[in-house]
Amino acid sequence: MQTLPNSSETVTEVRVEDDRTGLSVETLKRAFADNLFYIQGKFPQIASKNDFYMALAYTVRDRLLRRWLNTAETYSRNASRTVAYLSAEFLMGPQLGNNLINLGIYDQVNQAMQELGLDLRELLEEEEEPGLGNGGLGRLAACYLDSLATLEIPSLGYGIRYEFGIFDQDIKDGWQVEITDKWLSAGNPWELPRPEWSVEVKLGGHTEKRADEHGNFKIYWVPNQVVKGIPYDTPILGYKTNTANTLRLWKAEAVESFDFYAFDSGDYLGAVHQKTVSENISKVLYPNDNSAQGKELRLAQQIFFVSCSLKDMMRIMEQQKVPLEQFPEKFVIQLNDTHPSVAIPELMRLLVDEYDMPWEKAWGITKQSFAYTNHTLLPEALERWPIGLFGKMLPRHLEIIYEINKRFLDEVRMKFPDDTDRLRRMSLIDESGERYVRMAFLACVGSYSINGVAALHTELLKKDVLHDFYEMYPEKFNNKTNGVTPRRFMVLSNPRLCRLLNSKIGDEWIKNLYELKKLEAFVEDPEFRRQWREMKLEIKQDVADYIKKTTDIDVNVNSMFDIQAKRFHEYKRQHLNVLHIITLYNRIKANPDIDITPRTFLFGGKAAPGYYIAKLIIKLINSVGDIVNRDPDVRDRLKVVFLKDFNVKFAQRIYPSADLSEQISTAGKEASGTGNMKFALNGAITIGTLDGANVEIREEVGAENFFLFGLTTEEVYALKKEGYQPWEYYQKDPELKLAIDRIASGFFSHGDPKLFKPLVDHLLGNDQYMLLADYRSYIDTQDRVSEAYRDIDRWVRMSILNVARMGKFSSDRSIRDYCEDFWKVQPVNIELKEYVQATA
Template identity: 45%
Template structure:
């Protein structure tokens, strides 16, 4: 896929503040793009044509800033940050870029003068779904903040031709369809054909050696894939700085085997091409099969190797030697997906640049840093020794040598207990031998960070407890953050306008000004405008949901929002069971007043995660029964909004009254959805998990609705293999809800459909759904009571907005820059 060409005769958009001049110049630029690049006349142009023309005109303005940024960095020889992430959930870029350049009004006026509405073009842009959820959206927020703070940086990832699948709901079941965001081109990206790199797989290794301190070898790969870079400029706030997001696309070194083709083997002639290009075809292939696991590892090594080759080549060109790499480059590994970077950088240094092993290890540890995002054992990535050795034989040798030296050093320090050594080894010896990628990233990094205070504390006590005793790697906390520019200024324009009126535009530059609205949280005029802003957003969401699902909801009802990747530890099941219990309560007391409530769910389940997909079906089955029960009317509605995305989140988040953050305590590393929702005034109902703890500290514990067990209490019950039957027997409401599942009340076509869910809860309540049910029910009824006292509700809502300034990703990135990367910020 090629990007849109750039026209040479571009009307330049000046940086002067006069809106009329900006409008006129932008209008001229858009018309030129439409005519000379797209070859369209105004009267024949579609909305998509106008979108492309506008994006290309705005991109020209970004390019001017980008070139100046690169010149400044090169002249000052500034240290660069390289952020490696297998996900970048960047979403739509047009409105985001216009916001950061402060050109929204100018663009709206320019387009209106051409008979086009900006909001129509905004919806026309495809959603770049290059991520699964929080991990990818965090990477996108960090890219925005690094540009906003003028930190020289590259983001590195994969240019998936098909991002996270399009989710269709058919008869209540999730179905996955290819998501083809590149089908009509991408006007934001630049292909860099002169910067491709060769990525090897398989083959053999010849040991060269030299002295014992070198351990140099030559790797002869059996297969070579080309990595082609595509750059997307990321403009910072007020257009002061632009960084590049470089995404790699996989191409076969030899697209067609002509001999096979000429012999009539047309499929076999392009088989190598299909195998190579599969690497960047789809985000997160199903890894429940050996073939899927191999493709996942190929993806991880592909983008990691290309990125390290790129940054080391850039460093050598600028400074002559990789000896100074730690002084001029800070590489951040976003989770374990790029953890193979430890072995790959060692290979580059030792095998290709003739560094001694000891010197290479010093450079590697001084350059790499690692962010851990999970405590769940099943999510701590490991690869079998067989697969790693077959696909990356040289890297397996390097990993074994790193491990041998590590264990030797551990023993020299008097730490010889076999259990301890087994715990800190890079190789998991029990059962099938596997390489622990989190251990590799920990050993090879100067700094390792968790993403919330609780998460980091648990890392110290559990996952990395023993490793921390055997290596000088620092373990620090860097609580996640979100970019307010996307999640408030763009997503919630009614609230942003109100805040600008009260606080002035200074709040757009310094979110700490939000603290000032604490003093007016009881002022009737401000409260009324705040409430109206929410109602406007709820009416918009109600329209979107009706269009997507056919369900009509009342915007005046309480919007109870649960938007996350579907996973058992995130406990959509707990919410669903409480919904059933609430439904049964309403039916049992049809004449009793009930708070009108709309339960809103959205999220995708991994294609191979059968239990998560069954939970989606359950939510939709509950919705079908509840929404069609005339006895319930508008007192309860249930909506599962399909195909959750960053753009859909921008509609849901500003409309939420209640934010469901109900993960099993100790299992959510941080969360960022909780921050987005609190910023927009949603009241959190949640456990003391992840960043919920810090949110409760900053907005005030009295302004959140906390329930359930703590992380230590959960850990104790997990160790005891807690049978949920105990909690079920003690809770008549939960027992009745589960009985309705067993009876087939919500699955008349298949009465036994939800028996596996019931049996699992009765046997081992792994995620404490049954254990926390009554506490959750009681807290939800406290929410009802609060909703019935509007003055208290809106005061709490406003105080949530007022208290979330600390959760800006700008603050998070400043901490990374100061404590881990050692680079200055503006």
Template identity: 55%
Template sequence: MNQTENQQPTVADLQRSFIYHLHHTLVKDKFSATKSDLYLALAYAVRDLLADRWLETQQSYYKNDAKRVYYISMEFLMGRTLGNALINLGVMEEWDTALKELGLTIEELQESEWDAGLGNGGLGRLAACFLDSLATMQLPAYGYGIRYEYGMFYQKIVDNGQHEVPDNWLRYQNPWEFDRQEHLHPIRYGGRVVDYTDRDGSLRHSWVDYYEVMALAYDVPIPGYRNSTVNTLRLWSAKASRDFDLNFFNQGNYVGSVESKMKTENISKVLYPADHMLEGKELRLRQEYFLSSATVQDIFYRFAKKFDDLKKLPDQVAIQLNDTHPVLSIPELLRILMDEKKLTWDEAWAITVNTFAYTNHTILQEALETWPVPMLGALLPRHLQIIFEINRRFLDEVAVRFPDDPQRLQRMSIIDERGDKLVRMAHLAIVASHSINGVSALHSTILKEDLFRDFYELWPERFNNKTNGITQRRWLRHCNPWLSDLISEAIGDRWTVDLDELQKLRPLAEDSEFRKRWMAIKRMNKERLARYIYQRNCVDVSPDMLFDCQTKRIHEYKRQLLNILQVIARYNRLKEYPGLELPPRTVIFAGKAAPSYTMAKLIIKLINHVGMVVNNDPAVHQQLKVLFLANYSVSLAERIFPAADLSEQISTAGTEASGTGNMKYALNGALTIGTLDGANIEIMEEVGEENIFIFGLTTPQAVTLRAAGYRPHDYYYRLPELKQVLDQISSGYFSPGNPGLFRPLVDNLLSTDYYLLLADFDAYLDAQADVDRLYMIPDEWARKSILNTAGMGKFSSDRTIGEYARDIWQIKPQPVVRGEARHW
């Protein structure tokens, strides 16, 4: 296209580019092209708009010696790229017009894009939001992850239960990636370590007899919002160092000749291999080191282009570890500095600590990652040596600071020696990082006062909080265009880069005409979701019903089970009192359970069984519907959030680190019912206690109740409604063909109930009654809905990233000058 610099393409330009790619890249015409072809032609045309900006961004970083942040994450839940790229490039309207003139619709073509499901849930979606904010704020940054051939499994509901199907997302082509054959790094496994003395008399270590896997880079462009910055997400794919063993081949053993290649490339085949078996656990460890080693080698490669003095590494490089999965980057950096660059331990250690920062994402002890010492030693012998040496020196420091306290040494050791020896990855991350942060105010407090209290007492200056955030570009501007347009019409569109601007909506909450327009848009979004529900679930729901949504990973601590218990109680009330005045309600669940998580999968089955009974009961037909939407993904979330009236954030207090779904729902005008857990507390502070439904035990109360000897049976006998619900489930009321199907759920609640569902049940019902009362006053509900959106300014990922950049990374915006890439 012939465009001058900084000039937006015309509709004719866009049409020419689209037709060019259809004819010349795909070799199709309008008669032979499928919908997928048309999507690809559009994607390639949009990608062309990114190219110059992308090149200019990288040139700018090199030219200005910009310090860069490297954000390493095992998960990047990017979702679909096309719509987000169109929004950030500022050409959505132009493309809409261009395609309509060709007889096509942008919405239909977007549906042909397969979600890039390279993540499981909140961790991966947060990483994707951070990449968007980094580019929008023009901060020099790279994301690093793995290019899983099979992403998070595709979830089907078969016989009312979860059935996992491979998510082979790459078979549809990924027009947004560029393979970089020149960026190929060898990754070592196995072997042994040989000690030797160098010419200076220093003890050195050589890793020998290892085998190699190659890491091949694939780059994905990450455009900033309406600026010239396009940052890079680099994903690593595993390739065999040799295509096949020629000796096997010459002997006629073709299978043997390619077997090694297949095993090698398994490393990047699938996200989260089942780790309840030894083979799966070892593959997971291989994946983590594969990501860590390839990334650290790539950082050295880029650093060496401009600098020789390795002591400058922390001045040019900031590495952020997104949870413990990439923590093997720490011993890998030390190995390269000492074994290859010949630095002393003290020199290498100073560089390492000043380069790394660690974000913790979990409060649950069982979720803190550990690796068996024998497994790590067999796979990475030199790294285990380095970890032991880190631990020895660290425990010496602790012993000096806290003499005569052997229990403290045991608690803080990187090696857990109670029973089989384990490497505690969170401890390794804390010891080797200059910054450790939680992701909500409550979470960070729990880290300091409970989970990592010993470390906080040793290094209080290292601990800080960075409350999570979400990008408003995707989670309002892109997914809810009708509401976005209304907001921009009312207060201007600066909120897209400064979410605090939403405060200007507060006075409009008192404007009756604005409230009507607000709720009319909510109804349109509900109609859209209702059509989707009918197409997928064959259940007819009315947009006049209250849409009550709980969409997140299925886990006992997130308490989807508590939600379905109250749904059954509501059903029983409606059956017992036919004239009961309650607002009609559609309760929507969505989320995936880990394939080996039996209890979570049983909860999904119960939800679907309850839905079968409720949805087919004519007595409550107009009053209550229960739905489980299969295969929860970013694109499905983009349908649900704009349509939701009520957001269920009901985890047991003290278990959810932050949550970001709570933010996305509230940003789109849903009211929250929730516990004082994670970021719910901060949401309450921003929107006002009167505009959120808070219930249940607080974190200290939960701790006290468990310590006092919690007896769930007491609640069972004390609360008649609860007893009725549990008796129905355990007796087979919802599974008449298999009466004992759900008894394990009830037995677990009555014997242990670690997540305190029964203790919070009555308070939850009271809060739901408050929801019912408010929803029956539509004008007041609308006012609170607007105030929820107005209070979301704090929860932009722009604010979070700004705090990381200032407090941890010490990096500054690097504006990109257009036009440089056009010159040779």
């Protein structure tokens, strides 16, 4: 307990439930009313739903702050070793519900709102989610922050505070339309700006060699632009711990909000222009997943947040009086893909140019500080920057990269003498045509650890994409299979499932997901299976109501909910799913009385705005839906629904309702996948290829509880090598031929054969992702799925066993693996200090 200074004997200590920290229903109601009045400046009769949401958000934030400040104070006092997670994307999703769960006050707040005549669920819906990421990579970063805090690991997430996150998706006439995401327009109650910790970042210009005051020659960077980074902090609370870590996102501003010199000289517009140019850096998230953009502004974003973050780490060290030499002991910097990899030359530049450290010493520090996670095997997603563009924006960094490369190639030469082809292959500079900096190679050279995100993916990195680097540094390579947080993707999103789980096995599983194993003991209990089935039906009814409300389509809750929800990309093969739908439809048309297992096909996901074929696949789904849903021969046995604007909020609603999870990428293309885990954790059965983490999910849940189809990675490689001819598959398989002919004929496009021609040409031309090769295996497996679903009791058993055996896929397990294997960071317990008021 704290006492006030100078407390005399006449003062007694009384603990009161403070309006900003108390957790009882009464206190929460009072605090809520207080915030509505003093922060929103509204009385209940005129308050909008957003006012109520804001008042509640501030009430919850107040309760986070004590934990947050206690945490920061403890880390600062102990100078704790810290994980700095650098990521261009953090796809956080709504904050309110998650904070209620992690604080353990969901029920109290629910009751408090009820007593005030408000509906908590409606207030949760009101939150604009921070969609500062594209998909898997950004969401993984968010799950990892949740687990880091839950495991009490000192950590900081560093990224960009984009003014506009991932675009909102509308569907017009079946086509995707993009709308800017104005997530900040109603205010963001979760962040605190920290202008006192702003830093400056240099861009452009040139370098000069000059003597310093002691006559030593040094390199000076003379930039032609300087921007200011302002940190905005969001607390990240762990589940039922006192640890609240920080997500620190940088906003770009002009150094001087007004250039007085330019204004005086009459160049008013020029002065304002400079401000616009600076602010543009954190304006918008690049909306491409799994493809590199090569745009100047993107590189500016990368150096901007990376430089701000490194300088922030140095400030923290100075404040905690840790010498700069101990950088690798104080921080481990995890690079979430290569997007932050320019941190490697930037740290070198800071140490050598700004702190006058000798090169060898600086390099020793640098390569002990970084660890690199690769998230993709797709060649088009591997970042490379044209030398010209890179040198124009970062002239000094390019010189540093040349020096790193020179010394690195000497090392290669030493280990592999007389192997010039190897030198050419491994150089950080691609000189095969236009010259490029290869960022993945830079990340490999500058890091002490390199990991893939699923076992198969890591093996393929070693065998293929990074093979030379594996031969050079085998000790650096390791696997860290992805995981997801059960707090958001089970507790918050699926309360019905949680109640049922808790009634049987208690709630330990929320912190230790392997506890789900205990469910296996109940799989033979018919009453439990009945409850499971009923639960699923209730969830599906909710989603059916939502579908009715948003699309006016009626769906049958007894039909199988067959869901594919993820970004649109050819390698993810949403169009293979469509070929199955068309095949079923064709069977009905050929024989309207055919006995078919009723299915509801649900799709959700965005396509990159410039990715024409992906957008055409969205159009195809909607076009097929238009025909299938209205055809009287179908008799409602098939429904096709595209749900627009798939985001975190929406994902939480949809995962719990799935019977079947579609994970059908071409083998060797999906690094891991994490949606596959979220579906299975909510009781869906997977139909999938041997790709990414599907392999490990199948291992865990058992082959008999997983529907496997398709070519293996080796078979894909082999078939490509021998000369794959999609046309032959088309000719040989009448069902496949009919499905493709229906698309090509204009059947789904009001008789216009041109509309889907590009898609048909891709498939019959080179079919890069081998849909035609996998079609027959997919259809036959889907027929087995339909058969299995008819025996609903068998299906329920599979569903229970899937949940019971998914313990491995908690992000807590992933984070523990990172900590033990190479982060070498220990949990730090946070004591919650009592607040005491003194009264006479």
